[in-house]
Amino acid sequence: MHGVSWTDIGSALGVTRQAVQQRFQAPHKRYSPETMSEDLRRAMVHVKAAAVQHRNNYIGTEHLLWGLTAEDNSATRLLQESGVSAEAVHRSVGGRLNMGASQAAERIAWTPYSRKAIALAEARVEQAGSQLIDCGDLLVGLAEVGRGAASLVLAEHGFGERRS
Numbered sequence: 001m002h003g004v005s006w007t008d009i010g011s012a013l014g015v016t017r018q019a020v021q022q023r024f025q026a027p028h029k030r031y032s033p034e035t036m037s038e039d040l041r042r043a044m045v046h047v048k049a050a051a052v053q054h055r056n057n058y059i060g061t062e063h064l065l066w067g068l069t070a071e072d073n074s075a076t077r078l079l080q081e082s083g084v085s086a087e088a089v090h091r092s093v094g095g096r097l098n099m100g101a102s103q104a105a106e107r108i109a110w111t112p113y114s115r116k117a118i119a120l121a122e123a124r125v126e127q128a129g130s131q132l133i134d135c136g137d138l139l140v141g142l143a144e145v146g147r148g149a150a151s152l153v154l155a156e157h158g159f160g161e162r163r164s
Contacts (some may be wrong), residue, residue, distance in 0.1 A: 035122070036094065037129040039073040046070040051108050053098035060111045061142055061150035065093045074136035084157045098151045113148035117141035 010020040025137035033041050047067030051059050067073040069090035076086035110118075121133050142150040143160045154160055 002161050011145060014154055026080075035133055037132045039135050039136065040133055043067040043073060043075070043135050045068065048108065050097060054097045055102060056098075056108070057100060057102070058111050061113050061117060061145065061148035062093050062153075064114055064117060065142055065150035066097060066134050067085065068139055069093065074134050075139035076135075078136045078139055079157075079159065082159055084154075084159050089157055089159075092153045093150065096097065096153065111148070113151075114147050115155075116146045117148075117150070119143045120144050121145075134151060 006017040010017045013020065036044065044067060047059060047063045050063045059109050069086050078132050079086045079089060084101045118133070118138060118141060121137035124137045124140060143154045145151050
């Protein structure tokens with residue numbers, strides 16, 4: 001249905017635009033641990049811990065970058081190879097983690113930029129002919145998104161510029 005707005009579809013069906021969007025938009029892809037390297041699975045533990053510790057009900061790009069730089073992995077090595085201190089990035093992004101108002105839920109939603117970053121990482125892996133998403137792939141995905149706290153921190157440290 002090209003050229004037809006959500007409002008037009010809602011009017012034709014006798015429901016609101018929002019009801020049509022909720023009913024007919026594709027659900028977000030879920031990434032299971034089996035699609036991730038062992039290093040990325042360990043980093044995801046840090047990601048969720050950062051969200052819970054800061055009482056956030058979402059996983060933003062800042063949480064992803066925090067988790068990726070929490071311990072040695074392909075992301076921290078990629079930063080080092082690019083002349084960027086992983087520790088400095090970790091401290092910078094840590095300063096952007098804000099305390100939320102309520103306790104985080106058991107299932108924490110990913111922000112659109114976070115979903116975009118992992119989708120870019122997955123595309124990078126597929127293009128390389130690999131099977132598993134690794135920390136370095138997600139780091140590059142965060143830089144490629146070009147928006148969100150992680151992208152800002154990486155740009156401040158010159159990571160995106162050096163990759164071009």
